[in-house]
Amino acid sequence: MQSLLKSTIAILASSTLLHSCVSCQELADQVFAAIDSRNDGLRTLNTEIWENPEIGYQEVHAHQVLTDYLEEQGFKVTRSAYNLSTAFRAEFSNGEGRDVSFNSEFDALPGLGHACGHNLIATVGVAAAIGVKDALENGSVKGSVVLLGTPAEEGGGGKETPTMLLGVELWLLGVVTSLGLEASDCYFELFSTTFAYLVSSSVAAHAAAAPWAGQNALDGFVAAYQMAGLFRQQLQPSDRIHHVVTKGWSVANIIPDYIESQWGVRGNSRPRRDVVLDQVQSILYASGNGTNTTVEITPFQDYWDQNPSYQLASTFYQYQMKYLDPADDPKTANFTVSSPEESRRDGGASASSDQGNVSWFLPAIQVGFPVGGGAPVHNAGFRELAGTDFAHESAIQTAKILALTGLEVLQNETYAEAMWEEWRAMIEEVSVSI
Known part of the structure; x- marks a missing residue:
């Protein structure tokens, strides 16, 4: 340069x-x-x-x-x-x-x-x-x-x-x-950035009568959120990870079977962004495996540096x-x-x-x-x-x-x-x- x-x-x-x-x-x-x-x-x-x-x-x-x-x-x-x-x-x-x-x-x-x-x-x-x-x-x-x-x-x-x-x-x-x-x-x-929707789906159940009959989709998001937080110590100063819940259940006595969230990853170049993105995707899939929830990732934005x-x-x-x-x-x-x-x-x-x-x-x-x-x-x-x-x-x-x-x-x-x-x-x- x-x-x-x-x-x-x-x-x-x-x-x-x-x-x-x-x-x-x-x-x-x-x-x-x-x-x-x-x-x-x-x-x-x-x-x-x-x-x-x-x-x-x-x-x-x-x-x-x-x-x-x-x-x-x-x-x-x-x-x-x-x-x-x-x-x-x-x-x-x-x-x-x-x-x-x-x-x-x-x-x-x-x-x-x-x-x-x-x-x-x-x-x-x-x-x-x-x-x-x-x-x-x-x-x-x-x-x-x-x-x-x-x-x-x-x-x-x-x-x-x-x-x-x-x-x-x-x-x-x-x-x-x-x-x-x-x-x-x-x-x-x-920066270069990618945003995607994450859908975590599972099985609903009554949260008091039979919580063991359900699988909590919110647990899938929380696990991903926490793992992404732990990953931040390995990020470079210019890297960014964003996430927010966009759709889900609104009552506490139902084990939620559906949570939709939005995730974003940024880097100062496309190659650097993709390095971070690969790890974030691994985190999202691991969160699903660890909580018995099904994970579906749908990218919707690809902005270049x-x-x-x-x-x-x-x-x-x-x-x-x-x-x-x-x-x-x-x-x-x-x-x-x-x-x-x-x-x-x-x-x-x-x-x-x-x-x-x-x-x-x-x-x-x-x-x-x-x-x-x-x-x-x-x-x-x-x-x-x-x-x-x-x-x-x-x-x-x-x-x-x-x-x-x-x-x-x-x-x-x-x-x-x-x-x-x-x-x-x-x-x-x-x-x-x-």
Whole structure:
């Protein structure tokens, strides 16, 4: 990876941003004005999604309001794209050239609403696509912009459809920073994860009259839970195991014959995740054998580790510092902004996303932005922060810089070729262990 870093720095040095054109500021002003002029509508869109949370593959309202708005803005919109009822593809082209893609997520968490801020992620994607579209309409840049609306990031893998990536040259995504803290990060390395349902089934009986006639399915889960806990002393610091009971009996005087639970395993790479997963599967089957319960494992999620484009992240960071440095605004002057070098040095986040899968097929970055406050993500407090004016403005600022990053690829052939060269070298390097 160190050799890759050195080659990337050389690439960046030889590929000057926006051709060092005299009109850089003019183009930035144009993009920013295009987004600012629609800010009221974008705020309404953001609020509409935040106030009407829908879980994965059920985002009917969000799909409707997003596609309606994009159509009003002049995009060619394909609803229910890729045989996914709540996915969409919005695009605009002014002729031959390269493609740039942005992404909008919009699913909510069960019982918590938008406690992961996907209303903001949806807004970033829409606003960034509008910024690039405006530059294309004015003829200053040639190419196409695509906005992909992907459902069910929270466990459903809405980005895992391979056909979604056809005709797309890169993928840019804005996300909220993991803890909702006062920080920005443009270089996210995410973990690989697998989630599965575990069904433990056995024989029911009256818990007082004849408990010996039953076999307790809950014992199977408890045994697995305890063995997984003992296994933690052999885990590496970056490994994760999660589990929760999702279905079962609700009265104490019945020996339960059915317990359904959900299990998750994470690692900082697919090979490392699979090492942990193999042991966890052994634990689950052993728990069944030891308690005379039948165990059935059904995987439902396979998210890969994320390999972000260092070049795209560096470009985003340079533009952020040049045009929208948080230090220049009293409201954000004390915020932390991590450079790609700092983020790489500090290591990746232990979260996971289907965005990781995307990064194995084309150059991609996932940019984190703050929502203010200190509530952790997937928390009711974070949900409230995600609906604030501050969070919306943070999303808009992020969209502006993502738009400029996308335009760099569209109008700078040398830069685009270097981006692909860096990505191919990175994927070749990380694929050795798979």
